[in-house]
Amino acid sequence: MTSVASIWQSITLRNLRLYQWRGGSLLYRISGSLRSWRQGSWFMEWGELIGALLVAAVFGLAPFVNTALIGVLLIACGGFWVLLTLSDEPSQVAFTPIHLLVLLYWGIATIATSLSPVKQAAFNGWVRLTLYLVLFFLMARVFRSPRLRSLFIGFYLHITLIVGVYGMRQWFFGTKALATWVDPTSAQANITRIYSYLGNPNLLAGYLIPAVGLSLGAILVWRGVMPKLLAITMAVVNSVCLVLTFSRGGWLGFVALLFTFAVLLLYWISQYFPPFWQKWAVPIGVGGLAALLVLAIVIVPPVRDRVATIFAGRGDSSNNFRINVWAAVIEMIRDRPILGIGPGNNAFNQVYPLYMRPRYSALSAYSVILEVIVETGFVGLTAFLWLLTVTFNQGWLQLKRLREWEDPNGFWLIAAIATLAGMLAHGLFDTVLYRPQVNTLWWLMVALIASYYLPNSQGINSDSSSN
Numbered sequence: 001m002t003s004v005a006s007i008w009q010s011i012t013l014r015n016l017r018l019y020q021w022r023g024g025s026l027l028y029r030i031s032g033s034l035r036s037w038r039q040g041s042w043f044m045e046w047g048e049l050i051g052a053l054l055v056a057a058v059f060g061l062a063p064f065v066n067t068a069l070i071g072v073l074l075i076a077c078g079g080f081w082v083l084l085t086l087s088d089e090p091s092q093v094a095f096t097p098i099h100l101l102v103l104l105y106w107g108i109a110t111i112a113t114s115l116s117p118v119k120q121a122a123f124n125g126w127v128r129l130t131l132y133l134v135l136f137f138l139m140a141r142v143f144r145s146p147r148l149r150s151l152f153i154g155f156y157l158h159i160t161l162i163v164g165v166y167g168m169r170q171w172f173f174g175t176k177a178l179a180t181w182v183d184p185t186s187a188q189a190n191i192t193r194i195y196s197y198l199g200n201p202n203l204l205a206g207y208l209i210p211a212v213g214l215s216l217g218a219i220l221v222w223r224g225v226m227p228k229l230l231a232i233t234m235a236v237v238n239s240v241c242l243v244l245t246f247s248r249g250g251w252l253g254f255v256a257l258l259f260t261f262a263v264l265l266l267y268w269i270s271q272y273f274p275p276f277w278q279k280w281a282v283p284i285g286v287g288g289l290a291a292l293l294v295l296a297i298v299i300v301p302p303v304r305d306r307v308a309t310i311f312a313g314r315g316d317s318s319n320n321f322r323i324n325v326w327a328a329v330i331e332m333i334r335d336r337p338i339l340g341i342g343p344g345n346n347a348f349n350q351v352y353p354l355y356m357r358p359r360y361s362a363l364s365a366y367s368v369i370l371e372v373i374v375e376t377g378f379v380g381l382t383a384f385l386w387l388l389t390v391t392f393n394q395g396w397l398q399l400k401r402l403r404e405w406e407d408p409n410g411f412w413l414i415a416a417i418a419t420l421a422g423m424l425a426h427g428l429f430d431t432v433l434y435r436p437q438v439n440t441l442w443w444l445m446v447a448l449i450a451s452y453y454l455p456n457s458q459g460i461n462s463d464s465s466s467n
Contacts, residue, residue, distance in 0.1 A: 011386075012393040013097035047084050051142040052152055054080055058135065059156050059444070062437045063163050063197045063207065070436045071131065078134035084141065096453040098394055098446065099140070101387040105376075106133055108383050109343045112376045116342030118350045125344010125375070132443055139447035146409055149451060150221070153214055153412060157234050160211035164237040167196035167204060171244050193246045198437060205250025206432035208242040209422045210441045213257050217415030220265075221408050249430040255293060257422030262289055264414040268403055322429065325362045328355040329370050333377075340377040345434065348374065364434060368427035371434065388424075391449055392417065398452040409452075416448040 009015050058073045109129055116122035143149040171194050193201040215238055218231035242254055266282045273281055332341065332355050341351050345363055348371075352362060365371040372384045395417040402410030423442055427433045433442055 012390050013100065014393065014397070016097050016100070044083075044087055047087070048142050048145055048148060051077075051080055051084060051138055052148045055135070055139055055142060056152060056155050058440060059152075060159050062440060063159065067436050070440075071128070074131040074135055074440075077138050078131060081134055081138035081141065084138070096140070096394070096450050097390050098387070098450040098453070099137070101383065101390050102133055102136060102446075105380065105383040105387055106130065108339070108376050108380045112339040112380065113342045115339055116347060117336075118342065118347050121346035121350050122342025122344060124346045125342060129343050132439055135440060136443040136447050136450075139444060140450040143447060143451035149409075149412065149448070153218070157211065157215055157218060157231075160208065160215075160238055161234050163196045163198070163204075164208065164211070164234075164241040167194040167241040167244065168237065170194040170196065171241075191246060192244075194241065194244050196241070200432075201245035202247045202249060202430055203432045203435055203437065205242050205245040205247035205253070206423065206426055206430070206435070206438040207441065208238050208245075209250065209253045209257055209426060210419045210445060211238040212242060212254065213261065213415040213419035213422065214412070216261055216418075217411045220411040247426075247430075249426045249428070249432075252429070253422040253424075253426030256425035257418045259286065259289060260421040261414060261418035262286070264399065264417060265411075268399075268410065268414065271403065321360060321362075322366045324357045324360040325366050326370065328352065328357060328360070328362075329365045329367075329374055331355045333370070333373050336377065337373075338377045339379055340373060340375045343375045364431035366431055367429060368424070368431060368433050371431050388420075391420070391446055394453060395420075395449040398449070398454070401454065402452070412448060413452055416445045420445045420449075 054073070054077045058070065058077060061073065062070055106129065109126060113119065113122040113126040143152065171192060174192060175194065195201045195204050198204040198207055212235065215231055215234035219228060219235060222228055222231050239254070242250055262285050263282055266285045270278050270281050329352075332351060341347050348364060356362070365374055369381070373381050376383075395413060399410055399413050399417070402413060420442075423433060423438075423445070432438050
C-alpha cells in the first residue's frame with residue numbers, strides 16, 4: 001500500500017518541490033525585474049484589482065458580444081498578466097502543479113502546431129489556446145485573494161442571472177429556432193428549446209453548468225437572509241433554464257454536477273454527524289439523488305422522451321449525425337495518432353472534409369476526448385488526462401485542509417470541482433467546451449482550484465500563498 005501511495009503522489013505531483021524549481025528557473029528570475037518600478041507606481045498599487053476587473057470584463061461581456069471582442073479582452077488580460085508577473089515580488093509569483101501540467105499541454109500543442117499538415121490554420125488555433133491559458137494564469141494569480149475571488153463570483157452570478165431570466169422569457173413567450181435542434185420526426189419536434197443570448201441551446205447549457213455550481217456554492221457561502229434568497233433564486237433560474245435547453249449533453253453534465261456537489265458537501269458536513277451517519281450519509285444521499293432522477297424521468301413526459309432518444313442509436317437524427325462524425329474522426333486519428341493535426345477548429349475544418357461521410361459536415365469532433373486526440377494526438381491526451389488528475393487531486397487536498405479549518409471558502413472549491421465534473425460529462429458528447437463563452441469558464445474553474453494551492457510543509461516558508 002505504501003508503494004501504491006508513493007506512486008500516486010508522484011503522478012499527482014503532490015510532493016513536488018516547487019521552491020527548488022524556482023531557484024533554477026529563468027522565468028522565475030526575470031519575474032521581479034520590474035518590481036522597483038512597481039514600488040513607485042500608483043497604477044500598480046491596484047494591480048490585483050485591475051487584473052480582476054479585466055477578468056470581469058471578459059466574463060461580463062462574453063454572453064452578449066462576438067468572439068472577436070472576447071479575443072481583444074483576452075489579449076488585454078495576457079498583457080496585464082505579463083506586466084503583473086514582471087513587477088511581482090518573487091515570493092508572490094503563482095506557480096502550482098496545475099500550472100506545470102498546463103504548460104506541458106501547451107508545449108505539446110506547440111509541437112503539434114509545428115508539425116501540422118495545415119500549419120497556418122493550426123497556428124490560429126494555437127494562438128487562441130495560448131490566450132485561454134494566459135487568462136488562466138491571470139485568474140489563478142488574482143483569485144488567491146479570497147475577497148477578489150468572492151467578489152468576482154458574485155459579479156459573474158449576476159451576469160448569469162440576466163442570461164437565465166432572458167432564457168426563461170423565451171420559454172414563456174416562445175422563440176424561433178435558429179437551427180434544426182430537434183429531430184422533426186420525433187415526439188418533441190414542436191418543443192421550445194431556449195438559447196437566451198448564446199444563440200444555441202447546447203451552448204447555453206454548457207454556459208449554465210458553471211452558473212448552477214457556483215450559485216449552489218453561493219447559497220452556502222453568502223451570509224444574511226437576502227443574499228441567501230438571491231443565491232437560491234440564481235440556482236433555481238439557472239437550473240430550470242438549463243433543463244429547458246433540452247440539451248441531452250447538458251442534462252448529463254447537470255446530473256454529474258449535482259452528484260459530485262452532493263457527495264463533496266456530504267463529506268464536508270459528515271464530520272458533524274454521529275458515527276452511523278458518518279458512514280452512511282454519502283451512500284444514502286447518492287441513492288436519494290438517483291431515485292429523484294429516475295422519478296423525474298418517469299413522471300415528466302418531455303424529460304422521458306428526451307432521455308429515451310439517448311438510447312435510440314441511429315434512430316435519432318442527432319445520434320446518427322454524431323456517429324457518422326465520430327467514424328470520420330477516428331479515421332483522422334488513425335492517420336495521425338501521435339501528435340494529431342494541430343489545435344483549433346480551423347485546422348479541423350481543413351482536414352475533416354477529406355474524411356467526412358457525405359452530407360455529414362461538422363465543425364468539431366463532438367467529443368472533447370476525440371477532439372483532444374485529433375488535435376494533439378495520444379501524447380496530448382495523456383497530458384490532458386494528467387492535467388485533470390492533478391487538478392482534481394489538488395482540489396481534494398485543499399478541500400480537506402479547508403474542511404479541517406472550517407473555512408466557508410471551501411464551498412467555492414466544492415462548486416469548482418463539481419462544475420469541472422459536469423463540464424466533462426457534457427463534453428463527452430459535445431464540443432461546446434471549445435467555444436469562447438464556455439472555454440473561458442472551463443479555465444475559470446481550473447484557476448479557482450489552483451488559487452487555493454498551498455505547498456507542502458517543506459516549501460511553505462519559501463513558497464507561500466496569500467490565500
